[in-house]
Amino acid sequence: MNEIRAGVIGLGFIGQTHIRAYNTAHDSGLPVKLAGVADKNADLLTGTFETQGNIDSTTHDALFDPEQTCTTTDPTTLIESDDIDLISICTHTDTHIELALQALRAGKHVLVEKPVARTSSDISILTSAAAEAEKQRVLCMPAMCMRFWPAWAWLRDAVTTGIYGRTRSATFQRLGSTPGWSDGFYKDKSRSGGALLDLHIHDTDFVHACFGVPDSVTSTGDEDHISTQYTYNDTPVHVAAEGCWDRHPSAPFVMRYSVCFERATAEFSLGADHELVLHDDSGSTPINLSRLTGWDMQIRAYLIAIGEGASTPPVTMHDALRVMQTIEAEQRSLAMGGSRRLER
Numbered sequence: 444m445n446e447i448r449a450g451v452i453g454l455g456f457i458g459q460t461h462i463r464a465y466n467t468a469h470d471s472g473l474p475v476k477l478a479g480v481a482d483k484n485a486d487l488l489t490g491t492f493e494t495q496g497n498i499d500s501t502t503h504d505a506l507f508d509p510e511q512t513c514t515t516t517d518p519t520t521l522i523e524s525d526d527i528d529l530i531s532i533c534t535h536t537d538t539h540i541e542l543a544l545q546a547l548r549a550g551k552h553v554l555v556e557k558p559v560a561r562t563s564s565d566i567s568i569l570t571s572a573a574a575e576a577e578k579q580r581v582l583c584m585p586a587m588c589m590r591f592w593p594a595w596a597w598l599r600d601a602v603t604t605g606i607y608g609r610t611r612s613a614t615f616q617r618l619g620s621t622p623g624w625s626d627g628f629y630k631d632k633s634r635s636g637g638a639l640l641d642l643h644i645h646d647t648d649f650v651h652a653c654f655g656v657p658d659s660v661t662s663t664g665d666e667d668h669i670s671t672q673y674t675y676n677d678t679p680v681h682v683a684a685e686g687c688w689d690r691h692p693s694a695p696f697v698m699r700y701s702v703c704f705e706r707a708t709a710e711f712s713l714g715a716d717h718e719l720v721l722h723d724d725s726g727s728t729p730i731n732l733s734r735l736t737g738w739d740m741q742i743r744a745y746l747i748a749i750g751e752g753a754s755t756p757p758v759t760m761h762d763a764l765r766v767m768q769t770i771e772a773e774q775r776s777l778a779m780g781g782s783r784r785l786e787r
Contacts, residue, residue: 444750447552448478450527452518452542454487456624457556458533462506464742465531467735475746479513481521488514522546529749531586532556535628536635540565543583547576552749553583554742557648558640559760563767566760573760584745584756585763589645590652591744592737594711594719597730598702601709602653607723608705612681613653615646618697621667621688629688637666639770643686647671647773648766650682656765657682659784662776671773674782 449465451458458480465477482488490507515521522530522545529552532542540560546553553573560566573583589595602610619642622629629635650657650673657673664670668687675682690697698713707723709730717729733740744757772783 444474446474446476447528447746447749448526449475449529449531450479450481450513450521450524451477451531451533452481452521453533453535453556454480454482454484454492455533456622458482458531459492459504459506460738461531461533461554461742463504464736464738466506467739468743468746471743473743473746474750477507477512479515479521479524479527480507481515481518483516485516488516518542519545522549522551528552529554536561536640540569543569544572547572547581547583550579550581552581552745554586554745555583556586557588557763558636558644558767558770559585559763560767561634561636561640563764563771566764566767570760570764577754580752580754582745582749582753582756583760584758585760586741587645587648587652587758587763587766588737588741589649590737590758591740593732593735593740594700594730595649595737596740597719597732598700598709598711599649599653601704602702607707607709610654610679611703611705612679613650613683613700613702614681615649615684615700616697617642617646617684617686618690619688620690620692620694620696623692632666638686638688639666639669639773642688643669643671643684643773644766644770646684646686647673647769648762650684651762651766651769654679654682656769656785656787658787659782660769660772660776661782662773665777666774669773669777671776 451461468475490509491505530546531554532539533556536558539555543553543555658676659674660671662669662671668689670685673682700711702709709721711719719730721728721730748756772785776783
């Protein structure tokens with residue numbers, strides 16, 4: 444496996460998270476290095492950051508050495524560099540498609556942060572370009588990190604293998620306050636999409652990953668606090684997710700699930716002494732999980748797919764398209780009420 448030279452465009456919270464994931468992948472022995480970064484704010488090109496986020500507390504990190512890493516305020520410079528093989532796009536949502544298409548035309552592998560775009564019609568443009576690129580073993584992947592988060596990967600395996608019997612019900616919660624970083628971008632709902640596209644989309648994606656496209660959705664609330672019922676004609680009998688941005692900033696971020704199988708119940712709660720617990724006939728058993736984050740595992744899976752010459756990435760742009768189509772059905776339910784059907 445040849446060394447993969449990664450470049451990151453956008454050095455806000457999520458861009459810094461991608462850099463950490465590439466660095467830890469390198470430290471674990473994977474043949475990858477951070478070769479370049481780009482951000483329009485030259486002050487962010489020093490390599491040292493004060494980081495804020497939902498899950499990690501504020502930290503001060505030296506993430507790269509600007510003497511050893513290509514730095515630029517122009518993303519095109521990074522995209523067109525012969526010293527870059529892979530581009531992480533961690534900029535504002537409304538720049539994703541243009542940058543991704545440019546990178547694919549330059550023959551780069553592309554990891555695009557979620558949401559890939561605000562609409563399914565925009566994502567469909569990138570889906571077509573990604574399919575063409577895959578013919579050359581160039582992989583374009585949406586960054587849907589919850590599929591790789593250790594407790595979520597454990598859950599998906601339990602659902603798909605049926606080790607505890609069929610899944611009867613699944614509920615997910617992802618509750619936080621409006622992000623205070625990124626120069627007001629998140630407060631502009633016309634650009635960010637609110638909690639619906641920042642937090643809730645993770646659970647819609649994971650519902651797809653476990654159970655497929657729902658037959659219909661019914662949503663209540665608004666784009667800053669949404670609850671959705673995902674209905675399937677067969678099983679599970681109950682699937683629901685709640686996401687919000689309306690918690691006070693002093694309230695802790697909430698990330699949890701409760702899933703009932705025929706023979707067991709699995710419960711996860713971020714920050715608990717035992718975050719994942721399995722309840723069955725033998726009692727309540729804590730499940731040991733990797734300490735790596737979903738961001739770490741996502742990037743490692745992507746790097747391995749590239750290194751092995753895979754024909755498709757671990758998560759495809761078509762997956763992102765179907766998720767956005769479900770999100771749009773949720774938006775219609777919010778706006779007009781009632782259940783909205785989807786084509787499966």
